[in-house]
Amino acid sequence: MERKIENLSDLQAERARLKNQLEVSKVQIKQQFDGIKEDINPARQVINTVSGLMAKPQNNLFSNGVGRSIDLALQFTPLGRAAWPIRMLMPFVVKRVTTNFLNSNGPQVLEKSLIWVKNVTDERPALPATLSIKPEKSLKEKFFSWLKNATEDHDPQPAEVIETLPLTYTETETTIRTPL
DSSP states (O other), X not given: OOOOOXXXXXXXXXXXXXXXXXXXXXXXXXXXXXXXXHHTHHHHHHHHHHHHHTSOOOXXXXXXXXXXXXXXXXXXXXXXXXXXXXXXXHHHHHHHHHHHHHHHXXXXXXXXXXXXXXXXXXXXXXXXXXXXXXXXXXXXXXXXXXXXXXXXXXXXXXXXXXXXXOOSSSSSOOOOXXXX
C-alpha cells in the first residue's frame, strides 16, 4: 500500500509504521524459530545423551577395570564368536557407554547394588509387622527334611491285628489280617 507522502509528518508516520512492521516481523520469526527448536528438541536430547555416553572416559584404574571385565564378559557370549567388525566395534562401544554411565551415576549404582546384595543374603526377608506369612521352604530344604525323616530310626509300636471274616468268594478259606 503506497501512500503519497506530501509533508514531513507523513514521512515520519510512514517511517514509524515501517519500524513497527519490522518489529512485528522480527517477533514472528523468533516465534517460528522457537517452534522449530522445540520440534527438534528430542533429537537434540538423544544426540547429547549419545555424545555424553560416547565421550572418551578418564584413563584411571576404574576405567581399566571396567574395560577388562567387559572384554572378559564379551568373550564368553556369542559376540565373542561374531564377525570381526562386530568383535572390534561392540567392546569399544560397550566400554565407553558403561564407563561413562558408571562415572556419572556411580554412587547411585553402588547403593542399589549393595541393597540388592543385602536383600539376597538376608536370612529372613523384611515383612510388615501386620502380615504374618510362613516362609516357604526351598526345594533344597524340603529334600533334606525328607531325607532326614526317611533315614531316622523309628521305633514304631506294633499295630494291632484284627482278624476278619473269611471271604466267601474264594475257594480256600483264608483270613485277612489288617493292621489298625
